[in-house]
């Protein structure tokens with residue numbers, strides 16, 4: 001069992017590294033391509049695909065950044081109860097609540113990913129080719145794929161939460 | 170059944186579940202019970218990718234983080250101190266100004282308090298201000314500057330509220346100076362006995378020249394935004410890219426504050442994680458807001474308000490109280506996404522100018538950050554200075570009162586905001 | 592049953608009021624069995640969003656521009672090929688000959704057409720004095736994003752196209768980010784572009800129309816006798832709305848002139864010389880499968 005958790009952990013770290021590098025590449029392209037377009041405008045040319053591409057990259061970055069935030073547990077939340085429990089030293093209750101929250105997130109993310117998958121099917125049937133010859137369903141597929149990466153990370157956190165205390169001891 | 174589930178979701182939110190998950194589940198269950206395909210939620214999420222100014226969010230945030238990690242804050246502070254340090258309250262005013270400019274770039278997510286707090290506190294103390302005053306000032310300045318271009322909340326508001334971002338950029342400038350001005354007067358008044366405790370440095374032209382030269386590469390930054398957009402060279406998004414590219418050049422090549430291989434990747438990761446978290450909330454909230462608007466909730470509230478509220482003045486008063494509560498409870502990004510689509514049609518019905526509404530809205534949230542018991546900046550300051558949060562409460566109350574006075578002025582004298590567009 | 596209709600048309604305009612009126616008549620004629628709930632002013636999202644929402648069943652209908660109708664059935668855009676018609680009567684005649692084709696094509700792709708409305712012709716407005724087709728070359732011309740027709744047109748004329756989102760066109764005109772844009776007179780006033788430009792070009796550059804599309808699946812759920820009653824009313828309003836929009840277009844044109852925007856007449860020979868450009872645009876759209884060769888042939892003979 002512990003072996004499985006450790007393999008899961010390795011995969012989780014791999015995802016984290018992948019998302020971080022992808023974020024850097026995305027930001028680099030956003031900045032580079034937009035600069036290029038500003039310069040080209042002086043020469044009366046515009047690359048029409050640059051602007052929609054950068055917006056799609058930002059959209060992808062939302063999920064990549066969301067995945068990284070999941071790993072570091074830095075999603076924005078109303079953290080009042082957690083702070084209070086810390087103040088009163090009620091760690092055991094906090095651990096229970098934490099698992100509850102992780103399960104809640106897992107449910108939310110998987111359900112949304114499923115809804116996204118259904119939309120991809122619809123778009124695949126009725127959508128059209130957009131800039132650079134990419135089919136519009138690809139842009140929608142960003143949602144389920146991105147959310148599944150996030151779901152995996154929540155799942156790993158949940159599983160690991162049952163083992164981390166053993167490992168410490 | 171639906172009621173139980175919704176209560177459960179809200180409870181989870183209060184217990185600390187990530188906001189994005191809360192919004193997505195709210196949306197999915199709402200659509201599920203309304204017997205609409207849940208994929209409609211994802212249509213709203215995907216709409217995010219069509220917002221014209223979307224690019225400005227990650228890129229300005231990245232530029233802000235670069236500035237925060239470099240020695241730019243030190244150089245700006247030195248310059249401001251050399252310029253204004255000689256006058257009574259000068260140092261405090263300098264602190265307010267630097268915080269405001271800084272927040273404009275970092276988006277007021279508390280980064281200002283973390284990045285500048287440690288730098289400013291000793292300077293204020295040396296000047297003879299009490300710990301309590303200094304703490305209050307830094308906590309209050311943590312969100313000051315939200316109204317200055319190119320702050321992230323302004324961009325987000327323009328996006329969600331469908332208001333021209335370049336107009337908002339102009340509209341926020343004078344109200345922001347009103348906020349800074351009132352706090353500055355207070356600082357001058359509080360600093361009137363400081364001369365005996367700690368003598369002020371006289372103005373030195375050499376030091377000023379030195380500081381000016383020291384910050385020579387920072388000085389053009391605001392003009393990239395202003396000249397870029399208002400000179401017709403770039404869109405708001407492109408202006409963000411030019412700014413970020415310049416900041417990168419400045420800190421990695423001209424000043425060599427940051428290393429391209431060591432610092433920049435880390436800063437990219439940190440800033441983009443924040444951006445990802447914000448955009449994910451935005452995407453998920455859009456789904457839920459779509460449901461609310463679709464069910465005509467704003468119209469229902471409007472009907473209710475029309476029965477009890479009869480003038481624009483009363484409406485604005487109610488709005489301010491309501492927004493202060495929202496600002497206290499929700500982070501600024503969630504607040505904008507959820508509340509703006511609901512109040513925009515109502516405010517229009519009461520004849521409030523959409524640009525004025527935006528400025529009122531953002532000022533309120535700025536103050537909400539500072540409102541006990543749960544304003545976010547109070548906790549960030551408590552964390553940064555390792556003080557009990559009750560100390561921070563006491564320290565920030567005078568600032569809170571002054572900011573509310575400024576809010577009243579901004580709300581009831583629309584000309585402060587709107588004179589540009591006459 | 593209540594059908595939800597999403598559209599960009601602003602609430603309170605004559606256009607919106609007439610559609611609302613039509614909805615009421617349909618409700619009466621069908622004994623409340625068929626009702627329409629309009630969501631105006633893009634509250635339901637941009638046109639492609641509304642189309643998606645119809646496809647997953649959240650909305651049922653939309654009043655769309657030809658650009659979005661083309662996502663259902665691409666051949667409708669043939670009507671919008673620039674500089675094709677002599678005058679309004681000419682365009683009406685051609686449209687009436689295409690109406691059946693369009694309705695059939697839309698139905699085959701899952702949408703019942705409940706009316707195709709004229710929305711007034713599209714004019715080019717400019718900040719700088721552009722007194723001929725050639726003069727447009729140095730100007731930064733707005734490009735509606737994803738609009739294949741406008742893309743093909745600006746490419747074949749070698750224009751500098753700057754893609755800007757529709758809500759940002761006003762501020763882009765005011766900062767000089769773009770120097771020229773195009774819309775029906777009605778839209779120019781609604782979007783307040785007339786406060787930022789100095790010239791409006793005669794003759795209008797292209798025809799413009801919108802369509803009321805109901806999802807076929809929902810249409811077939813309506814009783815046959817109700818369908819007949821609805822069709823009778825929508826045919827009546829098709830004319831009423833087109834005429835009203837035409838009148839509003841004239842009023843808007845006057846309002847634009849009153850704002851101080853000067854009318855500038857392009858030389859007749861410029862327009863005549865555009866036949867070459869027109870065939871280039873048509874060819875490139877056929878190549879991109881944005882138009883079928885059949886419809887192009889038919890269009891050319893009808894002119």
Ligand code: NA
Nearest residue numbers: 327332333334
């Ligand atoms: Na905008």
Ligand code: NA
Nearest residue numbers: 334335405759
């Ligand atoms: Na803009």
